[in-house]
Amino acid sequence: MKARPSRPRIAPLPGPYALAAMTLMTLSGCSGDRVLLLPSDPEPPSRDRYAEGRVPLPGCERFEYTHCDIHDPACLLELANIAACLRGDDTAGRAPVVSFWSEADVEAELVRRFDRTPRADPDHFEVALTRFGLTQPDALDSASRAALSAQRWAALYDYERQEIIVVDHAEPLDAFNQDVLMLHELVHALQDRDHDLEAFVDAYGQGSDGDLRAQSVIEGEARLHEQRYLAALSGLDIAELDLERTFDNLHEASENWLFEQPDLYSASRSSAPYAHGAEYVFHVWSSGGEPAVRALFDAPPDTMHDILSSAWGGAIDIEVEAVNDTLPPDPPEARLAAWTTMGAWGVYLLARPRLPDAEAHARELALAWRGDRLEAFSFGAEQTAARWQIQFVDADAAASFEVEFADDSLITATRDGSRVVLIPR
Amino acid sequence: MRLAPHTAHRLPLALIGGLACWLSALGCGDESDDRRTASAHGRYCQILCERTTRCVPTYPLRSCLSLCNTDPNVGAFNDQIWSGQFECLSEQPCELLVSGVGQQTCLEAAREALVPSDACIDFCLTDAAASFECAIGYSVEACVTGTTCSFDDAVFSLARTCDEMDDCDARAACVARAFIP
Numbered sequence A: 001m002k003a004r005p006s007r008p009r010i011a012p013l014p015g016p017y018a019l020a021a022m023t024l025m026t027l028s029g030c031s032g033d034r035v036l037l038l039p040s041d042p043e044p045p046s047r048d049r050y051a052e053g054r055v056p057l058p059g060c061e062r063f064e065y066t067h068c069d070i071h072d073p074a075c076l077l078e079l080a081n082i083a084a085c086l087r088g089d090d091t092a093g094r095a096p097v098v099s100f101w102s103e104a105d106v107e108a109e110l111v112r113r114f115d116r117t118p119r120a121d122p123d124h125f126e127v128a129l130t131r132f133g134l135t136q137p138d139a140l141d142s143a144s145r146a147a148l149s150a151q152r153w154a155a156l157y158d159y160e161r162q163e164i165i166v167v168d169h170a171e172p173l174d175a176f177n178q179d180v181l182m183l184h185e186l187v188h189a190l191q192d193r194d195h196d197l198e199a200f201v202d203a204y205g206q207g208s209d210g211d212l213r214a215q216s217v218i219e220g221e222a223r224l225h226e227q228r229y230l231a232a233l234s235g236l237d238i239a240e241l242d243l244e245r246t247f248d249n250l251h252e253a254s255e256n257w258l259f260e261q262p263d264l265y266s267a268s269r270s271s272a273p274y275a276h277g278a279e280y281v282f283h284v285w286s287s288g289g290e291p292a293v294r295a296l297f298d299a300p301p302d303t304m305h306d307i308l309s310s311a312w313g314g315a316i317d318i319e320v321e322a323v324n325d326t327l328p329p330d331p332p333e334a335r336l337a338a339w340t341t342m343g344a345w346g347v348y349l350l351a352r353p354r355l356p357d358a359e360a361h362a363r364e365l366a367l368a369w370r371g372d373r374l375e376a377f378s379f380g381a382e383q384t385a386a387r388w389q390i391q392f393v394d395a396d397a398a399a400s401f402e403v404e405f406a407d408d409s410l411i412t413a414t415r416d417g418s419r420v421v422l423i424p425r
Numbered sequence B: 001m002r003l004a005p006h007t008a009h010r011l012p013l014a015l016i017g018g019l020a021c022w023l024s025a026l027g028c029g030d031e032s033d034d035r036r037t038a039s040a041h042g043r044y045c046q047i048l049c050e051r052t053t054r055c056v057p058t059y060p061l062r063s064c065l066s067l068c069n070t071d072p073n074v075g076a077f078n079d080q081i082w083s084g085q086f087e088c089l090s091e092q093p094c095e096l097l098v099s100g101v102g103q104q105t106c107l108e109a110a111r112e113a114l115v116p117s118d119a120c121i122d123f124c125l126t127d128a129a130a131s132f133e134c135a136i137g138y139s140v141e142a143c144v145t146g147t148t149c150s151f152d153d154a155v156f157s158l159a160r161t162c163d164e165m166d167d168c169d170a171r172a173a174c175v176a177r178a179f180i181p
Helices: A045-052 A073-086 A103-114 A124-131 A142-152 A175-195 A197-204 A207-234 A243-258 A264-295 A304-312 A343-354 A359-367 A395-405 B014-024 B040-055 B061-069 B079-083 B086-091 B094-099 B101-113 B118-133 B140-145 B153-160 B168-178
Strands: A097-102 A155-158 A163-168 A335-340 A369-379 A383-392 A411-416 A419-424
Touching: A073 A175, A073 A207, A097 A103, A103 A142, A103 A163, A124 A335, A124 A369, A124 A383, A142 A264, A155 A175, A163 A175, A175 A197, A175 A207, A197 A207, A207 A243, A207 A264, A207 A304, A207 A335, A207 A343, A207 B118, A243 A264, A243 A304, A243 B118, A264 A304, A264 A343, A304 A343, A304 A359, A343 A359, A343 A369, A343 A395, A359 A369, A359 A395, A383 A395, A395 A411, A395 A419, B040 B061, B040 B079, B040 B086, B040 B094, B079 B101, B086 B101, B094 B101, B118 B140, B118 B153, B118 B168, B153 B168
Parallel strands: A097 A163
Antiparallel strands: A155 A163, A335 A369, A369 A383, A383 A419, A411 A419
């Protein structure tokens, strides 16, 4: 999975791990609003298949889809071959190395890697995000991030070592979920083999919006195949499942979890790529199959806006407007310390908590995004100033966004046509 | 995090609790109710109470039967769960029976020997599918071989009335209600 939160362009962190650990919290909870499609009484066709003992996945019928022990090399090879088949390959070749680490060892290794890039002191970017209510003091420092990641991740694919690391928690996953987790990480290993994930992240994962969209491709594909495998391992016939509904519920559950977190910025990386990213990749896969998914590694979606449009329903082909460094620093003597594009997801992070009973409107505002620039300035004695310019599709959308900050205790909003400038109070 | 049915529904130990209740204080059942005496559960109560009162001679058979027969949980369970314990209960030594360990042993043995009904398999298939679509995956096999199939088919019929609910939380709550006696 990842160990790297999105960062501004000026001070990007290196990408030691990039890839995914399946986080348990994204599997929990659910809500939805679609009609449930269930087999009808009295003889569901799947009962016969249940009696036969296996429900193969179309195209990968040669596998048994029964539980195996991930400590067993034969199990890993079988899972690797299933992962390869789900991605459209004949075989995986050989299974990658899998090692089992304690939480403490993972945390220590993460700190070591995070510390390769010295953190600015003070971290004006973190201060700016904190003032916009998107993170908390010290949430982005190495120790905090490493500790949280080590607790939260069940496993990760480390593309520096090219191996899968399973985190041994005090309360381990049950055997069923261990298989699902391993399949997810094995997809990452195959992605790395075929697409060089470090190069992919370097090319397409810059800035906050870029990082989330690159992670959405990586985690989205892994989550898609994980869900297909989960269906088979569960003994369900995937042909009888409504996957559209599944992924809709996945992003609903993911958002419900996210907006209970105190650090929305960091938590976004543990939620959106696995949920909205997965739904985006599912749509790509549904229309173009695995070749279309693979093509995403050469031509990923332009921005998170495309991914969110796919998940929420909205126009995908939009014209993004660059928000350049045209406004003078404020105060005038301030120096630009960092900046990033937060993207449509950033607008959603601001809008949704302010519109708790109007989730659809918050999504409309996010999809009305056409560009943005969040800047962190330093001035005086280690002081920070922050500014966030957001370009909307039109003046109506900008006005609709601006009005949500009319009585805001944290942020002032000023609109000029279709652009809104946010300043922390 | 919501639990899948096979982990959420556990066999109650009400009878064990009931016996302990009597041993520690006064009886706690309705002595007038012996409706289930002709059923598998009634026979279970008869065997359990005859054995128990033989082990604890001061415990009146009538009180034991009343307590056993009025357990609110019994109607929710498959008759095989009760009939599957007859022989086991007869063979339990007094100390295990009175402590409740013997009853637990017999209950587990009956559960493991249970042949899942078609209604239970159908429920597991539909619930696992619905849960999958609600972003909570669990194994049909675990449902069928776990404690879920200990329930009576009437419980599954009730749970299947939740099938048409489109909201995940509402459906899960509906299913959970079906399993509460």
